[in-house]
Amino acid sequence: DVKVTQSSRYLVKRTGEKVFLECVQDMDHENMFWYRQDPGLGLRLIYFSYDVKMKEKGDIPEGYSVSREKKERFSLILESASTNQTSMYLCASSLGGSNQPQHFGDGTRLSIL
Amino acid sequence: DAKTTQPPSMDCAEGRAANLPCNHSTISGNEYVYWYRQIHSQGPQYIIHGLKNNETNEMASLIITEDRKSSTLILPHATLRDTAVYYCIVRAYSGAGSYQLTFGKGTKLSVIP
Numbered sequence: 416d417v418k419v420t421q422s423s424r425y426l427v428k429r430t431g432e433k434v435f436l437e438c439v440q441d442m443d444h445e446n447m448f449w450y451r452q453d454p455g456l457g458l459r460l461i462y463f464s465y466d467v468k469m470k471e472k473g474d475i476p477e478g479y480s481v482s483r484e485k486k487e488r489f490s491l492i493l494e495s496a497s498t499n500q501t502s503m504y505l506c507a508s509s510l511g512g513s514n515q516p517q518h519f520g521d522g523t524r525l526s527i528l
Numbered sequence: 529d530a531k532t533t534q535p536p537s538m539d540c541a542e543g544r545a546a547n548l549p550c551n552h553s554t555i556s557g558n559e560y561v562y563w564y565r566q567i568h569s570q571g572p573q574y575i576i577h578g579l580k581n582n583e584t585n586e587m588a589s590l591i592i593t594e595d596r597k598s599s600t601l602i603l604p605h606a607t608l609r610d611t612a613v614y615y616c617i618v619r620a621y622s623g624a625g626s627y628q629l630t631f632g633k634g635t636k637l638s639v640i641p
Contacts, residue, residue: 419571450629457631458572505571507629514560514579517629519571 418442419520421506427526434493436523438506444518445511447489449473449481451502452522458505464489465511496527532616537636540610546603548635550616553597560619561592563601564631565612572615572631575601606639613637 422437440447448463450473460473462481470481478500482490489508493500503524507517533551540546552561562577576583576590578599583590589602603610615634 458629460629507571514577516562516574516577518574522569522571524569 419506419508419518421504421520421523423523424521425524425526427528428493428496429528430496430498432493432496434496434525434527436491436493436504436506436525438489438491438508438520439487440489440508440518441487442508442510442518443486444508445486446509446515446517447483448507448509448517449479449489449491450505450507451475452505453502461491498527501525501527532618532632534614534616534632534635536633537638539638539640540603540606542608542639542641543605546601546606546610546637546639548601548603548614548616548637549598550601551598552616552618555596555618561590561596561599562617562619562629563588563590564615564617564629565610565637566615566634567612573612575614606637608639608641611637611639 418441420439428434446465449461450458452458459475461479464470464483467486480492503522505519505522507519509515509517560577560579563575564572566572576588578590592599613634613636615631
């Protein structure tokens, strides 16, 4: 079974802090993704990566950056956390290719106070 | 990506087959149909996907009509743990910008003891 592990289920941080969310997958997947999920807005793609050190912006990259130094690990960074970044953050991975499904972790519920 | 229409909610008796419909009348030839589900406070779970042939795996079966304008997800023997929101998604691969998964409102399936 595919395993996507997010480092924390719940996280509370303060406004202005730099926040790191970590994601690890154990299936040697080429692609990795970060989404946020908010009530009424569905899933929105923040960033994705199709290879080590490669990244592409999704629909809402502002205020975020990412790092992929190793194939299995994809980190999301909130440079200076703000209250409007309070959300559920979901990491996903998939094989490369045109129709491969994305497999999700259990999410990190982040609260910015 | 084509729009999908699903009923907002359904009930199913435990042990019976759950048949979840999805309408995607504007689907184009290169778009796949994916099904995911999300149990409260967890990340989305991939179930199955297909292009035009019926598909079956250990979790479910996917029946796609010959004109591909609708599909049905079948959970053959529903259990209480299958209570979740089920999302039908159609998606084509057309380059880097197509990785976004667009989740609609889905169908809330309640399995009744």
